[in-house]
Amino acid sequence: MNAHTELDATIDHEEVVIRRGERTGQPVIVAVHNTKLGPALGGVRLTKYDSPVSAVVDALRLSRAMTFKAAASNNGTGGGKSVVPLLPGGPQRIDGQFRTSLLLDVADVVHSLGGRYIVAPDVGTGPTEMRTMRMRTPYVGGYTITPEGIPATTHGTAGGVERALLATAQHLWGTTNLDGRTVAVIGFGAVGRSLTEKLIKRGATVSTTDIDESLREQAEAVGATWIPLDTAHEAEVDILAPCALGGTLTPALVPRLRCKAIVGSANNQLSTDSVADSLRERNIIWTPDFIANAGGILYASGIELQHLTPEQADHRLDEIAETTTRALERSHRDGVTTLAAAYDLARERLAAAETIRPQ
Numbered sequence: 001m002n003a004h005t006e007l008d009a010t011i012d013h014e015e016v017v018i019r020r021g022e023r024t025g026q027p028v029i030v031a032v033h034n035t036k037l038g039p040a041l042g043g044v045r046l047t048k049y050d051s052p053v054s055a056v057v058d059a060l061r062l063s064r065a066m067t068f069k070a071a072a073s074n075n076g077t078g079g080g081k082s083v084v085p086l087l088p089g090g091p092q093r094i095d096g097q098f099r100t101s102l103l104l105d106v107a108d109v110v111h112s113l114g115g116r117y118i119v120a121p122d123v124g125t126g127p128t129e130m131r132t133m134r135m136r137t138p139y140v141g142g143y144t145i146t147p148e149g150i151p152a153t154t155h156g157t158a159g160g161v162e163r164a165l166l167a168t169a170q171h172l173w174g175t176t177n178l179d180g181r182t183v184a185v186i187g188f189g190a191v192g193r194s195l196t197e198k199l200i201k202r203g204a205t206v207s208t209t210d211i212d213e214s215l216r217e218q219a220e221a222v223g224a225t226w227i228p229l230d231t232a233h234e235a236e237v238d239i240l241a242p243c244a245l246g247g248t249l250t251p252a253l254v255p256r257l258r259c260k261a262i263v264g265s266a267n268n269q270l271s272t273d274s275v276a277d278s279l280r281e282r283n284i285i286w287t288p289d290f291i292a293n294a295g296g297i298l299y300a301s302g303i304e305l306q307h308l309t310p311e312q313a314d315h316r317l318d319e320i321a322e323t324t325t326r327a328l329e330r331s332h333r334d335g336v337t338t339l340a341a342a343y344d345l346a347r348e349r350l351a352a353a354e355t356i357r358p359q
């Protein structure tokens with residue numbers, strides 16, 4: 001599928017804004033997909049793209065995924081996303097005053113939407129950038145740091161994936177006990193590291209890898225075994241946990257998989273929706289990413305939008321275990337893919353929020 005065909009298939013949004021920043025002249029793309037359940041919430045990506053079309057398509061796809069993530073997790077928000085593409089021929093290094101100016105340009109666009117969209121961290125941004133944008137607009141999330149010094153979104157995402165993985169284990173083996181179970185965590189960034197530590201504490205044998213080889217020493221220090229990145233998806237393990245970039249589960253990869261289940265934090269793990277059918281044909285349980293990785297928005301929204309205590313916000317993550325169980329049970333009962341089951345759960349919540357129009 002080329003970018004233009006994908007663009008045609010993706011436009012079902014309430015609003016899309018493309019504006020050049022007044023300070024930097026750089027394009028800022030904000031896609032508001034759906035606000036039926038609440039203001040659209042989604043991160044800002046500051047990263048390289050091959051073309052403007054690729055950047056727009058990514059914003060559209062990711063904002064749509066955020067709608068289903070928020071609906072499936074019952075977060076009380078809708079779906080949105082913003083993208084600041086670093087395009088060929090343009091600036092490739094974003095630092096110093098230019099970075100601050102660019103963030104304020106994003107904040108201006110966010111503020112112009114009047115609260116319909118709340119920006120949060122994503123690729124290339126974090127709590128520090130969110131605090132910068134809060135100088136220009138209150139419609140910002142993901143700026144909180146836990147008492148342990150961990151970004152709220154990282155803490156919530158790792159905790160949510162852990163709960164999804166345990167619910168998947170319960171579905172497969174009738175127990176959440178991970179003693180003797182093997183897990184391969186692909187991506188040893190902040191979320192991957194936290195998840196690795198949590199799983200090791202639960203008795204699992206964990207292998208991991210990352211594009212950054214310098215992380216090997218840290219991984220081994222927490223008790224994980226380092227494996228080659230190029231064959232990590234084919235590791236013979238009970239559960240595969242993709243925690244890096246999306247799109248890695250492809251039709252070509254599925255026949256080579258040697259795991260019983262896939263549960264991870266990466267967004268848009270399937271290269272196409274049809275991969276869900278291929279996984280089902282191989283009896284590999286895939287817990288949809290927009291369920292498993294919803295903990296970041298649940299925890300941060302709980303702290304920043306709903307003013308919960310950290311303990312109360314942590315309790316919200318239990319919703320992910322419940323939604324995972326419902327999706328897997330529906331998939332088994334109805335003979336459909338886990339993706340279809342998860343979409344149905346989200347659509348039911350969206351439909352319940354539809355305005356009833358008089359006859």
